[in-house]
Amino acid sequence: MSEIAAEPEGASRPDRTFIARLKDSDLLASFLSSKVTVAAGAVTIILFLAALLAPWIAPTDPFNPATNFLSDSLDPPSFIAGGDPRFLLGTDDQGRDMLSAILYGLRVSLAIGFCGVALGAAIGVGLGLISGYAGGWTDSIIMRIADVQLTFPAILIALLLDGVAHAMLKAQSRDESAFAVLVVSIGLSFWVQYARTVRASTMVEKNRDYVLAARLIGLTHARILISHVLPNVMGPVMVIATINLALAIITEATLSFLGVGLPPTEPSLGTLIRIGQNYLFSGEWWIVAFPSLTLAALVLAVNLLGDWLRDALNPRLK
């Protein structure tokens, strides 16, 4: 009974479906009004789908040694002279089909991006809620840490965390744990922005009547925070998460490019570019060019979407 009594005023209304609410809002209209945004949305969806469906749409399995032959290595793309029709975008030094490698790499890059952003958001939102709700010295400590971290670029923090993880793990387990290490490094590098935003809105929300009502009926602080305050502070979090997704993808690509991210046996786009860079001078441009183009298109499209979302949801710009 108590949950119904304390239902916050501005929370979701269950009698209207998501689609109906979307049609009513001007979000859809503002999306369709800009050609650049629509194009960015289309590119994002295509790349997300390609990553999701990689095991089914990739022409070959780039990680199966039984289907990769060294005799196929360094073949140019099929559309230029000397190309093999089996390999649309050519092959790399180990005879792997570039198109398949890119599809799988995209999958890895996006997976790390999403997990990293989710972890960062979870840490940031959690600490922001606690900080804003508790106030006092808890708030001071958390915000001081945030201030200090904010003075350093995220890439540097991610590099350091990565280095510490390297030092702690044995050499053999490094490759296996590379994925987790990257996700944690990215998550811990990007939590501050969420924490600051959520803290500010929590400080406003905690003085609202519905919180008071929830406390009067004897709900625990944890319960109030999670089921009542949290839904009301999530709006800006989604915008930050979208913009951070592009940053997380760049960070992962950069770390992998620098050689402290994913190993060549499980390449992300950054790893592929790192491998391809070695062949730039010998004329095999396609090994570096296609992963680079994919990464650039992905980051640019997600960035544009994030910019649009920020402007569309910002009431001051209307």
Add this chain to the structure above:
Amino acid sequence: MIAFILRRLLASIGVLIAVGLIAFAMFRYVGDPVNQMVGIETSVQEREQLRHQLGLDQPTIIQAARFLINAARFDFGVSYQFKQPVADLIGARMPATLELALVASILSLAAGVPMGVFTALHRDSALARLFQALSLIGISLPTFLIGILLIYLFAVVLRWLPSFGRGDVVHIGSWWTTGLLTASGLKSLIMPSITLALFQMTLIMRLVRAEMLEVMRSEYIRFARARGLSERAIHFHHALKNTLVPVITVVGLQLGSILAFSIITETVFAWPGMGQLFLQSIQNADIPIMAAYLLLIASLFVVINLIVDLIYAAVDPRLRIQLHRAPV
């Protein structure tokens, strides 16, 4: 004002001590320093002796205090990987990084401010739109992709510029080296500095543009027009001057991140600087170098932050009054 400076100074020292303790924790608890320094055949007794020599058997607080005092004198011990003092290793590579960062900062300011002013004043011209589109790409693309693109264009296809290293360097004094005085040094500097400057440049351009648009709408610009001042005087004497306060802040704060991003640029162009050393230390779990680099960058950030705060307070009288009323 003095109270403000003191408060800022104390906060900065607090941050440095905190970072120092993190560096100490890394040094002490991430892997065993003794194991890193000796070979497999070293006996237990010899290990214990080394442990005693390094003071690793003393209480943690004393170890931490000694670490901080040594760090303040820039003594970080010996690199696991190179078996040389960390201070020497970093010192030898510092000129390369500082030179690159300095040239990149100047470049980003020299190009970013005029581009920002231009895009604000001629919002609908084709060139302004081109700058805007370029800035979006500059802000979106990862640094290393831009570096690779430049290498492909100017080193592989056109063969105009070298793709790696510093070229010939000239020694100045006992330890400083510079590539600014030789032709090959200057040529080698072009691509890395552009790569490093591009992100800051787009940031400065967007900031100057936004600030200019804001200022041009204000009353005093309208008044300046009414006084019949020339457009040139209004734009550069009245408007641009007032946009420069936030620009100074951002440029100052970005100087630190230029140093951090130089890690990437140095890797792409095999530039023999501190960033490359730091990256090697990460790959080899060389904790003394990592700790030293962390503290060095932290001190730079703190000093820059402090200077920016002070300049800010000195330049903007409104802020000064605010600071008196509500202490930070």
